[in-house]
Amino acid sequence: MSASVGDVRGRMSSEEVRLLRWPVQREMRERFRSLKIPRILVVEAGVEAPVCDDIYEDWVRAPIASKDLQSRIDALVRRYHKSRLPFLDEGGVLRFSSRSVTLSPRQAELLDLLISRFGEVVPREALWFRLCQESGGLKTRNALDLHMMRIRQRVTPLGLTVRTVWGRGYVLDTEPEMKSVAP
Structure with missing residues (x-):
């Protein structure tokens, strides 16, 4: 050899x-x-x-x-x-590691964008555009913040986190303690 x-x-x-x-x-x-x-x-x-x-x-x-x-x-x-990447199926079920959680259609749309750039900053504008596109019109500025708060709550039990990068956007990543143990 x-x-x-x-x-x-x-x-x-x-x-x-x-x-x-x-x-x-x-x-x-x-x-x-x-x-x-x-x-x-x-x-x-x-x-x-x-x-x-x-x-x-x-x-x-x-x-x-x-x-x-x-x-x-x-x-x-x-x-x-x-x-080691999260997977979102067509039914709105997010899977990571051996766990899963069901998401609303809007949460799934936003998470789809975050998953496609897992570990990278997704600009707030891109998420805002996706939200407005899916909901059929403009929403208040706080609508995105509310969706992101709810997404954080949904993904935390999976060992995932959504971090805010001030002035730029959001990052979907694994919890720091999960990086060494996630399969």
Whole structure:
């Protein structure tokens, strides 16, 4: 195998993708699975490949070229990050982690915009435009503030927060303590 077995950083911010030898490090696999740590199992020659039914896991057969291994790491990183984003279905149900909450149609419209820019500032004007567009006319300036207050109350039990960025807009993000434990 061209890449060494051990810890490999795969362009993740603070998370790590772990390389584990299979089947020698079977116990570590289970420990990392319980902690939801992304991992790639390096299957030794002549050994049957394991069933990977966890989105945080993949496997490769040794030897593997560094370029191919990096591609697998990148794919695992994309799946890992995608699973950590809130998801709003067509029925107005917001899902995050293993929890969900039902939203009103207007809350869902505003949250759809916040989710599309998860972790980034969404300008107040963009949210205001979306609110006016969906409600069929202009509303008072406080209408957006009221909707945002209600959205904050709805998303807090999911481990999400809506922060106000003074003079710019709002940011949908995970609660600070949830960043280290959210799957």
